[in-house]
Amino acid sequence: MSRTYNHILIFVDNETAVLKSLCRLFRKHGFxxxxxxxxxxxxxxxxxxxxxxxxxxxxxxxxxxxGIDFLEKSKQIFPDAIRFLITGYSDINTVIEGxxxxxxxxxxxxxxxxxxxxxxxxxxxxxxEITADNQKLLELTKKQTxxxxxxxxxxxxxxxxxxxxLDEKNKELQxxxxxxxxxxxxxxxxxxxxxxQNFPILQGHGKRVSILSRKIAKKMGLQTDEISEIEIxxxxxxxxxxxxxxxxxYINENSPNIKDMERYxxxxxxxxxxxxxxxxxxxxGFIIRHHxxxxxxxxxxxxxxxxxxxxxxxIIAVADIYDRIENIDTNKEKYYAExxxxxGITRDQVDEEQLIKQSAAFHIKQxxxxxxxxxxxxxxxxxxxxEGVRQIxxxxxxxxxLSAGMILSRSLYTIGRSxxxxxxxxxxxxxxxxxxRIYRNRQIENRIFILEE
Numbered sequence: 110m111s112r113t114y115n116h117i118l119i120f121v122d123n124e125t126a127v128l129k130s131l132c133r134l135f136r137k138h139g140f141x142x143x144x145x146x147x148x149x150x151x152x153x154x155x156x157x158x159x160x161x162x163x164x165x166x167x168x169x170x171x172x173x174x175x176g177i178d179f180l181e182k183s184k185q186i187f188p189d190a191i192r193f194l195i196t197g198y199s200d201i202n203t204v205i206e207g208x209x210x211x212x213x214x215x216x217x218x219x220x221x222x223x224x225x226x227x228x229x230x231x232x233x234x235x236x237x238e239i240t241a242d243n244q245k246l247l248e249l250t251k252k253q254t255x256x257x258x259x260x261x262x263x264x265x266x267x268x269x270x271x272x273x274x275l276d277e278k279n280k281e282l283q284x285x286x287x288x289x290x291x292x293x294x295x296x297x298x299x300x301x302x303x304x305x306q307n308f309p310i311l312q313g314h315g316k317r318v319s320i321l322s323r324k325i326a327k328k329m330g331l332q333t334d335e336i337s338e339i340e341i342x343x344x345x346x347x348x349x350x351x352x353x354x355x356x357x358x359y360i361n362e363n364s365p366n367i368k369d370m371e372r373y374x375x376x377x378x379x380x381x382x383x384x385x386x387x388x389x390x391x392x393x394g395f396i397i398r399h400h401x402x403x404x405x406x407x408x409x410x411x412x413x414x415x416x417x418x419x420x421x422x423x424i425i426a427v428a429d430i431y432d433r434i435e436n437i438d439t440n441k442e443k444y445y446a447e448x449x450x451x452x453g454i455t456r457d458q459v460d461e462e463q464l465i466k467q468s469a470a471f472h473i474k475q476x477x478x479x480x481x482x483x484x485x486x487x488x489x490x491x492x493x494x495x496e497g498v499r500q501i502x503x504x505x506x507x508x509x510x511l512s513a514g515m516i517l518s519r520s521l522y523t524i525g526r527s528x529x530x531x532x533x534x535x536x537x538x539x540x541x542x543x544x545x546r547i548y549r550n551r552q553i554e555n556r557i558f559i560l561e562e
Contacts, residue, residue, distance in 0.1 A: 112139070118143070118164045119144070119155065120145075120166050121144075121147070121148060121171070122167070122171070123172055132144065134226070135227070135230070151165075162190050165193065167193070180192045180194065193233075196218060217229075246295060300344075303348070307351050314347065314437060315347060321428040321489075322339050322425050323339065325488050335421065338392050338393055339396070341390070341393050342396035342400070346380065349377055349382075353373065374401070374409050374410065378410050397422075399422035400422045400426050403481075431489070441468070445464060447471065452471075454532040455531070455532070473489070506556075506558075508548050508555050513538050514535065517533060517534045519532060523552050525552075
């Protein structure tokens with residue numbers, strides 16, 4: 110693979126045979142390789158490095174300093190380095206300690222699989238390059254914003270002094286504003302990168318929400334300029350979360366702790382404040398402010414309802430919760446359980462990828478007219494169908510209406526909850542006769558759910 114940077118990797122293990130094995134594995138991949146037989150030696154080597162180290166692979170059990178202790182100390186020298194931990198055994202306590210103290214990106218057990226290790230190193234090095242590029246872009250944006258601020262301050266002083274050069278300065282300001290508009294997308298990308306840099310759990314969230322929001326907006330027939338504003342607002346809708354404690358970014362959104370909730374709910378207002386000083390982002394800030402409003406008026410920060418909420422905010426609200434359930438929320442089992450119980454199916458009747466997508470869509474439909482705009486949900490479901498997310502469309506009938514050829518949309522149980530027929534069973538004449546006989550014996554309820562055409 111082609112890379113922008115010459116990456117330096119350091120391997121740390123007290124077994125020289127392991128170090129030689131790692132060097133042989135990665136020597137042909139174009140990396141600069143360093144080795145150390147202890148955490149103390151590795152720290153000394155890192156302190157002397159003039160160029161940054163991109164990735165660290167360390168054993169856990171070493172004489173003296175453990176792998177987790179070493180990786181924790183290594184953050185003070187190269188905080189952006191990717192950190193892998195290799196261990197001869199693994200348990201949940203090691204995993205938790207590695208995440209909390211060493212901010213480990215991946216764990217591997219000995220003996221590792223060469224192809225897997227190479228693949229993960231290449232993938233994380235690519236992410237390292239993206240982060241480095243985003244950081245450069247962010248610094249450039251900060252520099253441009255600072256220059257514009259200084260220029261604006263000077264202009265204000267000139268106006269107060271009644272300077273005869275006011276017209277000339279206005280032309281210069283117009284030029285700078287035009288230049289800033291040309292860099293608007295880079296500014297938005299920098300803001301999005303800043304969110305992800307502060308909260309890795311949100312990696313790619315803004316981009317995915319932006320893409321889905323654009324699709325919904327186009328499906329709804331919105332104007333091109335409205336769609337552009339929705340894309341930008343969706344990309345950086347979480348910008349106000351910068352400064353929140355990490356545990357408060359998403360997991361504690363429904364925390365009973367009043368201070369936690371107030372702190373969390375302030376992020377939409379802070380997001381509006383962050384972008385409001387950038388030319389052309391005033392409307393984007395207004396959209397960000399209201400993306401947590403609920404259709405029934407129970408949301409925040411202003412408690413507005415229905416069509417008083419900007420259409421862009423209503424679209425982003427649906428795209429945001431869908432992506433959070435599918436890609437971020439660690440409590441997916443809750444959504445699985447709600448969906449499976451409602452549909453009367455079992456876990457093995459839907460593949461894992463479809464299950465989380467269908468569960469997320471089901472949760473959103475359940476909140477129609479409460480949290481989310483039912484009109485937006487209608488177009489959102491059309492987008493999902495076009496992308497191959499299958500939705501169960503069913504109707505309830507009585508046994509007397511059941512006929513051969515119909516297909517069950519839910520599993521059929523006896524009154525005592527014993528399984529009679531699984532989900533997606535096609536009704537035959539023989540099955541129909543048996544069901545009528547069972548119903549006459551009052552062993553099942555007179556309600557059947559079938560798939561609609």
